[in-house]
Amino acid sequence: METLLAGLVGLLFAAAIYLMLSGVLVRFVFGFVLIGNAINLLIFAAGRMAHTRPPLIPDGQAALTSPAANALPQALILTAIVIGFAMITFLLVLLYRTYSQTGTLDADDDAFLEETGRVAEACAVDSDAEVGP
Amino acid sequence: MILLPALPILLPLAVAILLVFFRGDPRRAQAVAMAGAVGHLAVAVALMVEVVRHEVLVLWVGNWPAPFGICLAADMLSAVMVLITAVIHTAVTVYARRDIDAPQVRAGFYPILQVLAAGVCGAFLTGDLFNLYVWFEVMLMASFGLLVMGPKPGRLAGAVKYVALNLLATLFFITAIGLIYGMTGTLNMADLHAKAAAVENRALLTAAAMLLMTAFGIKAALFPVFFWLPAAYHTLSVPVSAFFAGMLTKVGVYALIRMFTLVFSGVDLALDVLLVIAALTMLFGVVGAASQMEMRRILGFHIISQVGYMVLGLALLTPLALAGAIVYLVHHIIVKANLYLVSGLVRQAGGSFSLKRVGGLYSSHGLLAIGFFIPAFSLAGFPPLSGFWAKLLIIRASIESGQYLLAVVAALVGLLTIFSMVKIWSEAFWKTAPDAVDPSCVHPDLSAWMLGPVLALALVTVALGIFMGPVIDFSMAAAERLLDPQAYIRAVLGGLP
Numbered sequence: 004m005e006t007l008l009a010g011l012v013g014l015l016f017a018a019a020i021y022l023m024l025s026g027v028l029v030r031f032v033f034g035f036v037l038i039g040n041a042i043n044l045l046i047f048a049a050g051r052m053a054h055t056r057p058p059l060i061p062d063g064q065a066a067l068t069s070p071a072a073n074a075l076p077q078a079l080i081l082t083a084i085v086i087g088f089a090m091i092t093f094l095l096v097l098l099y100r101t102y103s104q105t106g107t108l109d110a111d112d113d114a115f116l117e118e119t120g121r122v123a124e125a126c127a128v129d130s131d132a133e134v135g136p
Numbered sequence: 137m138i139l140l141p142a143l144p145i146l147l148p149l150a151v152a153i154l155l156v157f158f159r160g161d162p163r164r165a166q167a168v169a170m171a172g173a174v175g176h177l178a179v180a181v182a183l184m185v186e187v188v189r190h191e192v193l194v195l196w197v198g199n200w201p202a203p204f205g206i207c208l209a210a211d212m213l214s215a216v217m218v219l220i221t222a223v224i225h226t227a228v229t230v231y232a233r234r235d236i237d238a239p240q241v242r243a244g245f246y247p248i249l250q251v252l253a254a255g256v257c258g259a260f261l262t263g264d265l266f267n268l269y270v271w272f273e274v275m276l277m278a279s280f281g282l283l284v285m286g287p288k289p290g291r292l293a294g295a296v297k298y299v300a301l302n303l304l305a306t307l308f309f310i311t312a313i314g315l316i317y318g319m320t321g322t323l324n325m326a327d328l329h330a331k332a333a334a335v336e337n338r339a340l341l342t343a344a345a346m347l348l349m350t351a352f353g354i355k356a357a358l359f360p361v362f363f364w365l366p367a368a369y370h371t372l373s374v375p376v377s378a379f380f381a382g383m384l385t386k387v388g389v390y391a392l393i394r395m396f397t398l399v400f401s402g403v404d405l406a407l408d409v410l411l412v413i414a415a416l417t418m419l420f421g422v423v424g425a426a427s428q429m430e431m432r433r434i435l436g437f438h439i440i441s442q443v444g445y446m447v448l449g450l451a452l453l454t455p456l457a458l459a460g461a462i463v464y465l466v467h468h469i470i471v472k473a474n475l476y477l478v479s480g481l482v483r484q485a486g487g488s489f490s491l492k493r494v495g496g497l498y499s500s501h502g503l504l505a506i507g508f509f510i511p512a513f514s515l516a517g518f519p520p521l522s523g524f525w526a527k528l529l530i531i532r533a534s535i536e537s538g539q540y541l542l543a544v545v546a547a548l549v550g551l552l553t554i555f556s557m558v559k560i561w562s563e564a565f566w567k568t569a570p571d572a573v574d575p576s577c578v579h580p581d582l583s584a585w586m587l588g589p590v591l592a593l594a595l596v597t598v599a600l601g602i603f604m605g606p607v608i609d610f611s612m613a614a615a616e617r618l619l620d621p622q623a624y625i626r627a628v629l630g631g632l633p
């Protein structure tokens with residue numbers, strides 16, 4: 004089981020890195036989703052895997068008696084999944100905004116590249132009037 | 137006061153929730169944010185005082201004993217970092233009063249800044265690896281919010297680079313966490329100290345250490361993964377860029393210091409790699425700055441080169457070198473945040489961030505000239521300012537470790553830094569003002585709300601230089617405790633076998 008998972012993690016990592024390096028931002032997001040899942044499986048596999056009972060202490064006992072499932076990796080993965088959701092949501096919004104401004108999602112496109120040392124355009128108007136002294 | 141280590145995190149979070157209700161009223165929002173920042177500062181000072189008295193303060197969250205639950209542990213390094221975070225947070229909040237316009241307040245500038253401050257303090261205080269990851273993500277989310285909020289929500293290309301690379305860093309980080317947990321069965325840093333040393337599969341442990349080094353290296357903008365920083369930092373609004381420049385890369389440096397002193401005390405390969413990386417980071421940063429003519433881009437490249445000094449101090453791993461790194465952290469955060477604030481004032485007084493378009497500020501704005509001169513020449517390492525002592529410690533530690541080449545590089549980069557600072561001085565302050573500036577951009581009356589924080593931080597820089605003796609003593613003590621973390625481990629594990 005662990006060998007199978009290790010292979011799966013490796014495969015997901017490879018696919019995710021390929022997508023992330025492609026330079027197209029939509030693919031970057033897909034790569035991010037994949038790599039998030041790969042890492043979650045990695046944490047899961049790290050917490051040893053076996054067909055065991057849930058980690059519940061039976062009635063009248065003070066401690067676990069038999070080998071039981073490891074609850075900590077599941078808690079870690081749950082946290083990582085939630086954070087991953089937030090990140091994916093943010094990435095998609097950023098993609099949308101970037102596309103509506105530059106008209107492209109290819110990071111190598113000219114619309115995307117800034118010439119270095121470009122002078123900042125005219126000053127932003129400071130709205131002191133609204134804030135007051 | 138058992139809750140004290142949690143307060144620098146809880147207070148800004150509470151104020152952030154409160155500030156959500158004041159989004160439509162910039163003046164009130166600013167007043168509440170200011171009160172929150174001052175409260176943050178008070179709590180940080182109290183924490184510092186307690187840590188000096190008791191050395192290590194530990195809070196076991198939810199009363200779970202370590203290593204089963206999350207603990208917050210404040211030692212000398214954590215306490216001093218939290219204190220500086222609060223100082224910069226306060227300065228930036230005061231400055232924001234006149235610099236952040238109503239649309240940005242409505243978009244939630246103040247609550248997000250408070251959350252960012254809480255996240256940074258959380259990263260400095262936590263004693264648990266996975267919890268550190270969570271705080272990194274809190275910081276990241278908050279910094280994304282501030283990044284896309286800027287005064288001109290254009291130029292998202294820099295934001296995309298920042299987001300992509302920082303997300304990659306956290307992915308590497310959590311991968312390393314998975315590997316470390318698989319090898320040791322624990323994620324508590326104090327517990328890891330002994331358990332990581334006992335791991336039999338050294339190759340896998342080194343791999344995990346390298347993954348962490350890459351993750352924190354991206355955060356700290358080390359060579360060769362620093363390109364996101366100059367691309368993103370000059371698109372931010374001024375107070376945000378000051379907070380980012382001061383604090384965010386330093387969280388990466390802090391995490392590196394914590395990892396390679398407490399968790400991986402026996403991975404020498406990583407330190408050898410760090411030595412080379414530190415030298416290259418110093419050089420590339422300062423050479424990149426030489427070719428720029430936009431004030432905030434110059435400063436951005438200098439963040440990179442200065443981070444190289446701190447990492448050099450860590451990579452040498454002698455008490456003197458680590459103390460140098462800590463002094464450098466303290467000095468650099470204050471100076472760098474200050475210079476970014478100054479750049480905003482130069483834009484106001486001269487009408488542009490570009491050095492080609494401004495000039496003559498020395499004769500028209502004397503206080504601003506002083507406010508720039510002190511941090512700039514502290515950064516370049518002029519005695520008796522704080523930067524001189526920080527550089528001296530690092531160079532002396534290099535020589536004592538027999539790394540003469542690195543000492544030469546550090547000294548050379550110091551000289552090139554002077555060149556950059558003199559460039560800004562002569563272009564913005566010394567030469568006569570060019571007449572190409574659009575007069576509607578120039579606001580010659582600088583607000584006291586904006587000059588105040590600049591001069592206050594300059595004063596802190598001078599004071600640090602004058603009272604360097606106690607600062608170095610404190611840093612030496614902190615460095616010795618980092619290299620021999622037994623007291624920290626005993627405090628965290630609380631007498632567990």
